[in-house]
């Protein structure tokens with residue numbers, strides 16, 4: 001099977017959806033859930049699902065090179081073919097990404113190329129968008145860039161706050177990411193569109 005490592009920093013709701021999707025005749029299997037935040041809620045959820053976990057605390061390392069060396073060390077025994085970033089809130093260096101060209105996926109809570117970076121929901125509201133959503137893309141050295149593998153749209157409603165909009169987008173993420181992972185594991189990288 002295609003071996004998948006999932007990198008998280010937080011609650012890991014996307015990670016759970018990815019892990020739960022990889023059963024039966026699915027071509028991929030989860031081999032590791034790794035968090036850069038020691039207390040991340042997703043770690044307990046991964047353990048409950050029977051997936052091996054690891055923690056590489058970025059604050060325990062003096063710089064990004066040292067952090068990434070530790071990351072490499074933690075990833076190596078799992079021998080992942082693919083790395084899925086799922087709410088992983090650290091930027092990976094160009095070197096780290098280049099070593100795995102096309103083999104790191106990310107989910108971003110906006111319709112890229114709109115709203116790269118943070119606070120996407122507040123920014124979409126401030127911009128008066130009527131449609132918003134999420135994107136799964138290949139990770140390249142440029143932030144929230146790289147070939148788009150799938151997008152899911154949601155409406156922006158008149159009374160939305162960043163929180164209500166985030167919740168609607170998160171539901172779309174939970175549908176989109178497993179669908180894209182499956183296609184990529186099957187060798188299909190044509191962009192997927194969910195509405």
Ligand code: GAR
Nearest residue numbers: 010011012013014015087107108109
């Ligand atoms: C998700 O909305 C994801 O798109 C976002 O963090 C959330 C993680 O939720 N990712 C980013 O903002 C990446 N820069 P989760 O931990 O419940 O999956």
